[in-house]
Amino acid sequence: MTYTIETIARSLGAQAFGDLSLEIDAVAEPQDAGTRDLALAMKPAFAERLPEGQALAAVLWEGADFEALGLKAAIVPARPRYALSGLSKQFDHGESFPKGVHPSAFVDPAAELGVDVTVGPLAVVSAGARIGAGSVVGPQSFIGACATLGEGCFLREGVRIGARTTLGARVIVQPGAVIGGDGFSFVTPEQSAVERTRASLGDQGEGESQHWERINSLGAVHIGDDCEIGANACIDRGTVRDTKIGARTKLDNLVHIGHNVVIGTDCLICGQVGMAGSSTIGNNCVFAGQVGLNDNIFVGDNVIAGGATKIFTNVPKGRVLLGYPAVKMETHVESYKAIRRLPRLFKQVAELQKAVFKNAEND
Amino acid sequence: MTYTIETIARSLGAQAFGDLSLEIDAVAEPQDAGTRDLALAMKPAFAERLPEGQALAAVLWEGADFEALGLKAAIVPARPRYALSGLSKQFDHGESFPKGVHPSAFVDPAAELGVDVTVGPLAVVSAGARIGAGSVVGPQSFIGACATLGEGCFLREGVRIGARTTLGARVIVQPGAVIGGDGFSFVTPEQSAVERTRASLGDQGEGESQHWERINSLGAVHIGDDCEIGANACIDRGTVRDTKIGARTKLDNLVHIGHNVVIGTDCLICGQVGMAGSSTIGNNCVFAGQVGLNDNIFVGDNVIAGGATKIFTNVPKGRVLLGYPAVKMETHVESYKAIRRLPRLFKQVAELQKAVFKNAEND
């Protein structure tokens, strides 16, 4: 995995300076870089640590003087953070899973594998499953009956794809993710305490024993092209139709997506976000870590929710949210400041009472 | 999987109208239904989309006119949502795991399997384990030493059942769930900063280094009959006695149950709920998604907690909770409204100050 400065710069569409024939084996932070590493010093603050390492070449910001920094060569991309995307792909060593169908895997004879499919050690591919060309089913992963993977999917170790689940092309799934668990859907023969509480906003009526009858999940899960699903994340099957994740949407670790949820395209759903059943999320939404969503609500396109925002009701397009319960981010900041000012307010009101009512009896 | 309208209606105990001999292969939402699908149009709003599909028969609400809706037959149950439970079982295609003990599974000779037990591909059943009649151990699942499964359990793919864990009859476990991890229990040789903080409500005293010594989990986990455990959920072993989940209680995905917790019967514990160690929960409780419970507290029967409620102290029977920290739902709504009114209150107090103290110096 050796490239010249020239090759790297060209592949990034970046400017290059100095000795373009210098060979690079890896990228590194400035303080850790060896003589064959490309140091990532995209800001002056990072570049300050170059002397701690031995880098001869670095990625620098527009206008940086590589020679003054003691370097022999430099790459200067237009948007350094974006360049990191290209660089990280060039220098990734990957998982090194053994190629082809491993003899220890169990592939049902009634499964269909496209060309160049890899099935890792001790993986299972069930009857009726179809795996698109070039896809990788990682070690100890499971593909359920009649599940479908598009071309170029990459499933890491221990992934669980339930029966009848569909993954588009180039979907990446991190270890331990479960796509196609059964929905959490139960019903009581009579109206339940929860239904009464929702109707009355707080009064559950008479609280007797209640028996929960299971509603099985007949739908499956559909994941669009170019999605990514995080480690140990869970996406449940729909009740009648499929739960759906739109193309290019990315889910982080330990995310929970309930049955019937529909998420649009190009969303970022960060770690430990949870969505209850039957909610609909627009395109281009970004939910920070630990955000929670109620069931059966609608969230418009381009909504951004800060860390641990708890969304109980519909959200119009473009809103930026924070808090429990979720409010506009600026409203949350205001409320928070107001709460911090309360001790002073209590004092002011006490003074007013004293001044107005003269005697202390009134308090 | 073909039934007539008559058969379906009879099995649901529902009324049927029109051509009772019409054959049905599946259920579908109205807009997606084909000619051999039973459309689920339990409300007028759903029925409006019937013309988008091709349904000849539907499940309708009491009093609906199926002929006016252009249908040849209809099923009208007393409580449509409850009928969905029966319907979803009739039309479920299931997981299609291969029957019997798969040759790729490892079953220790010292394990006991009841009649009609299925052990999926690449599953492990350890020495001393006992699997009840008719139970299914899904592909790549693990049954630890001396664990016991009752009759008719259904474990999906990649389930982990730790040593000495007991599951009752008909327990359903979703993919990746871990029942019987070790409790998270550590102790310092001297009183720890956390113990000092709890005693003083906020002052941890001198913060030095502290060494955590592990307390091993000698207890196991006991799951009652007819429970369901969600995907990637975790239930830890007890320290001395078992952690216990009461009969018919259902846990959703990514739920965390700490060591020594005792949960009653017929509870619904939704996605990503977390319970710290040694708490006791009554019967018929419903905790919405992302609810959190402190350790060593008692929650009475029939308690309902809204989304992301954080419960720090004991809760009496029948209470409906919301908020962080948890308060009665109506109190939370009141506090929330009060906070929203604060900007106006600040203005009012400023006006009062001006009026009462005349000059601005006083502020």
Next chain:
Amino acid sequence: MTYTIETIARSLGAQAFGDLSLEIDAVAEPQDAGTRDLALAMKPAFAERLPEGQALAAVLWEGADFEALGLKAAIVPARPRYALSGLSKQFDHGESFPKGVHPSAFVDPAAELGVDVTVGPLAVVSAGARIGAGSVVGPQSFIGACATLGEGCFLREGVRIGARTTLGARVIVQPGAVIGGDGFSFVTPEQSAVERTRASLGDQGEGESQHWERINSLGAVHIGDDCEIGANACIDRGTVRDTKIGARTKLDNLVHIGHNVVIGTDCLICGQVGMAGSSTIGNNCVFAGQVGLNDNIFVGDNVIAGGATKIFTNVPKGRVLLGYPAVKMETHVESYKAIRRLPRLFKQVAELQKAVFKNAEND
């Protein structure tokens, strides 16, 4: 697993009284104890239940009169909770995994196993992996390419160790944990709505579609000596350098650690805590369940955060936190009390307005 009272007391460094030759097979809670169990009655409240069981010996508190409690022998440790650590290790039956390399496991010929290594049924050890002496790779666990385990590690069933991950000595990993998933790191070609929102604190500017380009994770994960990682917890790889967990730090179930995070030594990170990428945590920190941390922040040594605290900004050394957003625990308690007093305050201000402005027009 039989010990005399004398042996047990000596190994705990505790005092012993009565018949020191009495044999003990197990520990039990007082009400459940049989004649060969050591009852755990460290407090008078626990001892009250001794008559419900049949214990002849118990662990008691300093000053307890064992004969008056009807016992033949007693062990009295200086700090009973700490003694539980030693006792629980003595009486632990463990997982009973089959010893040695199981024939059903797949161990790549290019992996190196130290002496006395156990590899469980259907586990995978990849090329270039090195497993330290005495370590246990549990059933169905996965060790990625070039990963390294120190001596005496214990991995339970279904653990996933990604390629190039490093575990120190004596690390314990609970079932289903994923160490070395890819970081959740994406970048847009142009400045994204999230970047604009952060810069403006709430205004995301024009909300158009945005395409997320993946940044691959070139770093790995480094876990220090004597750490423990909980069931289904997830620790992501770093982008360029390793994500790091300091020695002796313990993570509970379903914890999420983002890319590039650095955690110090001797921390306790409880169930469902989530840390976004690139944050740095000091030594001896304790985070209760469901705590959340923003990305790119610094938390000093000896910080304690109560349940579900959401930390958005840097935290100085020694602070005790609670709330969303996190504040000092005492400030949170104050704010909470103030909010509960608001209805009274509204009334007081209304009375003042009436008194000061006389007529109702002013409101």
